[in-house]
Amino acid sequence: MTDIFDVIADGTRRDILQLLLRRAADGDGGTSVTQIVSELGISQPTVSKHLKVLRDSELVTVREDGQRRFYSLAVEPLEAVDDWLVPFLVDAYGDSAPDIDFSVPPLPDSAAHAAEVVGRAAASAKHVVQTALKRLGA
Template sequence: MENALRALADPNRRTLVESLAHGSMTAGQLAAQLPIARPGVSRHLRVLREAGLVEVRADAQRRVYSLRAEPLAEVDEWLGRYRALWERRLDALHTEIERGTRNRTHERRSTR
């Protein structure tokens, strides 16, 4: 998963991954998504391939790229744990704030 995360840390590569989420694309179609020169696009595609995020097949003279689900699912699971952690913490902080508010209201009443 380390490689997948590194690969996804780059905004250009995220753009390629997001494009491929809609279906397979040729190298040329993918290159058209990015404002950089072809060799740069090829490098990004190689990083994605080495991270297992995309696979490529030859279709006549074209190279067709598609997404592989497994590394993304792993990333998603990893992120899910963090989201759950912060969700829990924020819920607990809300509870703590409510507790403070209740106590202050109570104090004001009892000092009247």
Template sequence: MANIFDVVADSTRRDILHILLERYNQAADSVGELSVSDIVSQLGLSQPTISKHLKVLREAGLVGVREEGQHRYYHLDYAPLEEIEDWLIPFLSVDFDATAEEIDAEAGLKSEQRAFAAAIGKAFADTSFQMSHAVKDATSKKWRKSD
């Protein structure tokens, strides 16, 4: 399975996710399904191109599909996006306009304490990211009882 960041790096896949999000927000039934042909018409791309991208999104767990005869209806499954959110949170809480001195003064921290806290935060985020991938990799493999 592809890394979630690699999956959403493609602009077409992000466009598909955005369309499905809009549909989800508009849906009264809270499922927000769209057919492949609806997605094709909104993006103006070929059906094989959209289907290829939907397959990648489906394999990453970002979309779910319901089959009805020959038609496929896709919906957003945003749970895997929490991995991206977890990665982004430390960046969103940073005031890039504040100077190090202002941050230290607000927090009452000395520069050594701030550096130590930043190192711990980075180590925690890196470890959390690595552990989530290790767990996903381990749970995706089919384990057999050895004879």
């Protein structure tokens, strides 16, 4: 599965997600590609490309009605982002932090260090692979 942070890093995908969120608040049964194109002013192929990424990362669901597809926001994958951000908000606000349900205990120092080492190794490996693919012209 694609890293959720890579998916939401793209501004167009964030715009699509915000549009779907607004339309969900209006109680619609999904938003068509045509509606997204019209409201965001971007091309249909671009919208379709970004919707595929959002579908693959399970951030949107699709409902088919004949030839038309209607997209809706699926918030569950965003919970991973929320879980990652909460500790930073708590640190930033200190005792005046808004009420946040943070029931996961912090990692022991050794586990946090191991996670950091693994994360850095993964980032380094990703860079090496991307560089190799660029050199190969892929």
